[in-house]
Amino acid sequence: MTETKPTGGAADSQDPLAAQDSPTAQDSPTAQGPGRERQNRIYRDGVFGRRPAIPTHFAALEKAARRRMSRRAWAYVAGGAGAGATMEANRASFDRHRIVPRVLRDVSRRDLSVELFGRRIPAPVLFAPVGAAELVHPEADVAIAQAAAELGVPYIFSNQGCAPMEDAAAAMDRVAGAGAAPHWFQLYWSTDEELVDSLIGRAERSGADALVVTLDTTMLGWRPRDLDIGSLPFARGEGIAQYTSDPRFVRIVKDRVRAAAGAKADVEVTWGAVRSLISMSRRYPGALAANLRSPEPRAAVETFLDIYSRPSLSWADIATLRDRTRLPVLLKGVLHPDDARRAVDEGLDGIVVSNHGGRQVDGAIGSLDALEAIAPVVDGRLTVLLDSGVRGGADVFKALALGADAVTVGRPHLYGLALGGRDGAREAVANIIAELDLTVGLAGLTSVGEVTRDSLS
The missing domain is CATH 3.20.20.70 (Aldolase class I)
Incomplete structure (x- = not known):
């Protein structure tokens, strides 16, 4: 089997950008630049049967x-x-x-x-x-x-x-x-x-x-592509961390929960809904068990969808x-x-x-x-x-x-x-x-x- 591995890295002395940023490399008459440094390293690795883990094309x-x-x-x-x-x-x-x-x-x-x-x-x-x-x-x-x-x-x-x-x-x-x-x-x-x-x-x-x-x-x-599989990440609490970590947004969510207190929630219970609730609860700040019992994770998603843009x-x-x-x-x-x-x-x-x-x-x-x-x-x-x-x-x-x-x-x-x-x-x-x-x-x-x-x- 051909071995693959990442090529480069800022901590590596042969990394192309590290070489470019180095004053010694820039001043040296043999400085190759990031392109030649990178391709030469890939070719050197190829001698040992190693290919880049990330395709270059x-x-x-x-x-x-x-x-x-x-x-x-x-x-x-x-x-x-x-x-x-x-x-x-x-x-x-x-x-x-x-x-x-x-x-x-x-x-x-x-x-x-x-x-x-x-x-x-x-x-x-x-x-x-x-x-x-x-x-x-x-x-x-x-x-x-x-x-x-x-x-x-x-x-x-x-x-x-x-x-x-x-x-x-x-x-x-x-x-x-x-x-x-x-x-x-x-x-x-x-x-x-x-x-x-x-x-x-x-x-x-x-x-x-x-x-x-x-x-x-x-x-x-x-x-x-998203519509045909009914997938909007934000509706599952994915991609809204800037909001759930924001004090103003959290206040809006809590106000929404208080305003809805006592109202009967009309929610269709399906396996998909349960999975979505778990997803929301995992991504909302706090412990998962507590979030599953709280209305806040679901209210956060609803609030986001209402006001994000x-x-x-x-x-x-x-x-x-x-x-x-x-x-x-x-x-x-x-x-x-x-x-x-x-x-x-x-x-x-x-x-x-x-x-x-x-x-x-x-x-x-x-x-x-x-x-x-x-x-x-x-x-x-x-x-x-x-x-x-x-x-x-x-x-x-x-x-x-x-x-x-x-x-x-x-x-x-x-x-x-x-x-x-x-x-x-x-x-x-x-x-x-x-x-x-x-x-x-x-x-x-x-x-x-x-x-x-x-x-x-």
């Missing part, structure tokens, strides 16, 4: 993850809106753009680092927020946080996380040292304004570098953030140049060009196509990230060439998480960064700052 990664994941997990993570046309559009937009390499240039040293909101990070790649990650792996957000900290790149904590943001931040600090590992926080704007303020305040106190307000999920999109959200609401937080604010889900222009006019700090991984509107524009139209409008006046459809380092290169300052990676790190937990999530993203490094060099460039529209046909 996305299609193989996805196939392996599907075999490992439950039906519910696969439906939630891999599924898209409607017939999946937007997911196809994301990939088609990357395929339409071609890199034009230049030759006979000294590319022996390459710099992938970028600065985002005053912090220098080793590569223009962030771990995207993905809700209900415990469907994929029990350690969920904490494992992802540790993986990001090992690589030194930001993790955007999901508002629909399975661990309180404070726990994920503490996990990053344990890996990298207090405050050394960057994280941002994704905000879903609740119908309860006090809850919005509470979540923002917690994000600030946890050390977040930025606030990312998600705009494209004021209602859930039509997702057939706000379809009436408007530019007027966004304008209030200047008085509510000191953090840089980015808007996630921008696809139209006019919305990007409005974000500039409103003094926002950044946007994330995203169609939510194709999970919200079927037949929507590919994110990379949207970026190509938006970047000239923004013209460097705010930070621009590209989300949705990124599968490898060449994709990152194309996004940078079309005007993105950085990208976020979603499904690849979830698939790595499914296969190897913390190590798998780290390896999946490290592979993308390694390929980016090689692509930059093979395109005849020495830094991501040199990647421009001229690099594409």
Whole structure:
């Protein structure tokens, strides 16, 4: 049997990003960069019959993850809106753009680092927020946080996380040292304004570098894979830990329970309902036995479903953030140049060009196509990230060439998480960064700052 093992790791002296961050490695004339370091180590391991535990090709990664994941997990993570046309559009937009390499240039040293909101990070790649990650792996957000900290790149904590943001931040600090590992926080704007303020305040106190307000999920999109098996993780208490750990939300739940005291509950008793109640009770703070007898876990789920998002959200609401937080604010889900222009006019700090991984509107524009139209409008006046459809380092290169300052990676790190937990999530993203490094060099460039529209046909 062929032995497999993870390749790399921040604690390993041969880890690609550790080598990149090392002043000695950068100054050395023999420094290879993260791409060559990583591929050379994989090839060296191959001499001994060892292969990487996390496939380096996305299609193989996805196939392996599907075999490992439950039906519910696969439906939630891999599924898209409607017939999946937007997911196809994301990939088609990357395929339409071609890199034009230049030759006979000294590319022996390459710099992938970028600065985002005053912090220098080793590569223009962030771990995207993905809700209900415990469907994929029990350690969920904490494992992802540790993986990001090992690589030194930001993790955007999901508002629909399975661990309180404070726990994920503490996990990053344990890996990298207090405050050394960057994280941002994704905000879903609740119908309860006090809850919005509470979540923002917690994000600030946890050390977040930025606030990312998600705009494209004021209602859930039509997702057939989830619908056909009747699976909404939040209805079972999965992915609502930011809420059940929030003092304002807990007060709302207790008020709801008090208001319903004495009322007869009209609940159909089925095995599915019993399993759902156990799931809710396991995830609600407190002892399982006590929670099974308490109305609070069920009331928490009902409360979440009632107030988690706000379809009436408007530019007027966004304008209030200047008085509510000191953090840089980015808007996630921008696809139209006019919305990007409005974000500039409103003094926002950044946007994330995203169609939510194709999970919200079927037949929507590919994110990379949207970026190509938006970047000239923004013209460097705010930070621009590209989300949705990124599968490898060449994709990152194309996004940078079309005007993105950085990208976020979603499904690849979830698939790595499914296969190897913390190590798998780290390896999946490290592979993308390694390929980016090689692509930059093979395109005849020495830094991501040199990647421009001229690099594409």
